[in-house]
Amino acid sequence: xxxxxxxxxxTRPTPSGRVYNFSAGPAGMPEPVLRQLQEDLWDLRGSxxxxxxxxxxGAVYDAINAEAHEWCRKAGRVPADWEVILMPGGATVxxxxxxxxxxxxxxxxxxxxxxxxxxxxxxxxxxxxxxxGAHIHVAFEGSRLKYTRVPKDGEMSQTPxxxxxxxxxxxxxxxxxxxxxxxxxxxxxxDASSEYFARPVDWDRHVMLYGGGQKNLGPSGISLVLVKKDxxxxxxxxxxxxxxxxxxxxxxxxxxxPPTFGVHAMGLMFRWIAxxxxxxxLERAAIDKSGLLYDAIDSSNGFYTGLxxxxxxxxxxxxxxxxxxxxxxxxVKEAAAHGMDGLTGHRDAGGIRASIYSAFPREGCxxxxxxxxxxxxxxx
Ligand code: PMP
Numbered sequence: 001x002x003x004x005x006x007x008x009x010x011t012r013p014t015p016s017g018r019v020y021n022f023s024a025g026p027a028g029m030p031e032p033v034l035r036q037l038q039e040d041l042w043d044l045r046g047s048x049x050x051x052x053x054x055x056x057x058g059a060v061y062d063a064i065n066a067e068a069h070e071w072c073r074k075a076g077r078v079p080a081d082w083e084v085i086l087m088p089g090g091a092t093v094x095x096x097x098x099x100x101x102x103x104x105x106x107x108x109x110x111x112x113x114x115x116x117x118x119x120x121x122x123x124x125x126x127x128x129x130x131x132x133g134a135h136i137h138v139a140f141e142g143s144r145l146k147y148t149r150v151p152k153d154g155e156m157s158q159t160p161x162x163x164x165x166x167x168x169x170x171x172x173x174x175x176x177x178x179x180x181x182x183x184x185x186x187x188x189x190x191d192a193s194s195e196y197f198a199r200p201v202d203w204d205r206h207v208m209l210y211g212g213g214q215k216n217l218g219p220s221g222i223s224l225v226l227v228k229k230d231x232x233x234x235x236x237x238x239x240x241x242x243x244x245x246x247x248x249x250x251x252x253x254x255x256x257x258p259p260t261f262g263v264h265a266m267g268l269m270f271r272w273i274a275x276x277x278x279x280x281x282l283e284r285a286a287i288d289k290s291g292l293l294y295d296a297i298d299s300s301n302g303f304y305t306g307l308x309x310x311x312x313x314x315x316x317x318x319x320x321x322x323x324x325x326x327x328x329x330x331x332v333k334e335a336a337a338h339g340m341d342g343l344t345g346h347r348d349a350g351g352i353r354a355s356i357y358s359a360f361p362r363e364g365c366x367x368x369x370x371x372x373x374x375x376x377x378x379x380x
Contacts, residue, residue, distance in 0.1 A: 012339050014364075016031060019339040019340065020339055020341065020364035020367060022356065022360075022368070023355060024346070025172070025194070025357075026220045027357050028359050030269075037265055040264065044060060044064075045060065052261050056257055056260050069084045076273070077278060082226050082229065083249040084225075084226060085226075085227070085248045085253050086222060086258070086262075087225050088221065088222060091193045091212040092124070094210040095121040095124050095125070095210075096128065098164075098208075099125050099129055099136075101245050101246075102164055102189075103129060103132055103164070104236070105132055108136070109134070109137070109162055110137050110159050111125060111136055111137065111138055112138070112142070113138050113142050114142040114147060114168055115142060115168065115174050116171075117168050118142075118166070118168045118171075137162070139156040147349075148309050149176055149308065150312050161186075164188070167188070167189075167191070169195050172316070172317050173319075174319060175307055177315065187206075187231060189207060189209075192209045192210065194355075195216065196215070196217050197216055197278070198358050199279055199282075199286075213266055213269075215316070216269075216316075216358045218262070218266050221259055225248070227245055232249065276358070282358045286356070286358070287315055290316070292366060294306070297372075300373075304320045304322060304372065306319070307320060316357055317355050319352065321345070322351070322352070325350070327379060330379075331375055339367075
């Protein structure tokens, strides 16, 4: 085996001896959830067998699976007429399956482009549409604005009778967010990857939400798909089974061997989210935490420049840049030495990105805001 690269030594600022992890995902998880998972890896609920070793058809896993679905409903306030599906693969897998399920031949789906993940959804959607004899319409071209904002109400060019409109409520890379649910007559499908259960959902206005787990919901390699039952009933019935959301729902999220560890980890995350007070409370906390960083940006006399327009700033991904790329790099390096990791911006956006999902501690935002002020003072 080759030796693992040595970690650079840095301050460990948290009481538990961990660093502040500003990664965009996989991202930090709550300490009680991680501690519980440590135990459950070894011996799940006194069974003498760890969670990764239990049969996915056995009684112990039956309970884990059922509880994960139940706690998902409770934590996210998911209405009874919606299905909860825990599906293998990340959000990009669901993006690929979406048109096959819900875009019939001859119809059009609208996709506003607000950043890298919607651009990918559009290009995958087009491949599917070509096979299906259907169309993808780009309802807003955010690239023209360098993705600094989402569309305003009335700004999208929408197709009459569109099969659905796909949007991304929070754009992880550029740090923008729709402040309110987009206004549309089409059924709304939301990529909620980087805001899942961190904001309340307008259930009456949506038909489906999906997202990977690795930001607000725990582990990677597993997605949460929420879909309204009457919309699911309209899905293409002729799909290969693994591509069919309806089959996954009917199969209780275990059509094949499911990611059992991920399902359990998500189940624990749903309990944690419920204990925090659910999406409303987590949104309030996110406004407060991100506000600490936006204040540091806005009071820096232009040393820091936010990438997003103020009215649509993300509460989850705070992106900004310093006067030069050299200063960006120095900022990241010095922050790392103070126990703040993962601050390099996405390669396509540059600058700095502080991702502060639901489990990210407020103290970490206080520490970063303080560091930002110190750094600006020393380098202005
Ligand atoms: N959509 C959004 C908004 C994302 O942030 C990401 C991942 N960063 C994806 C989709 C892709 O997710 P995955 O890697 O789980 O396929």
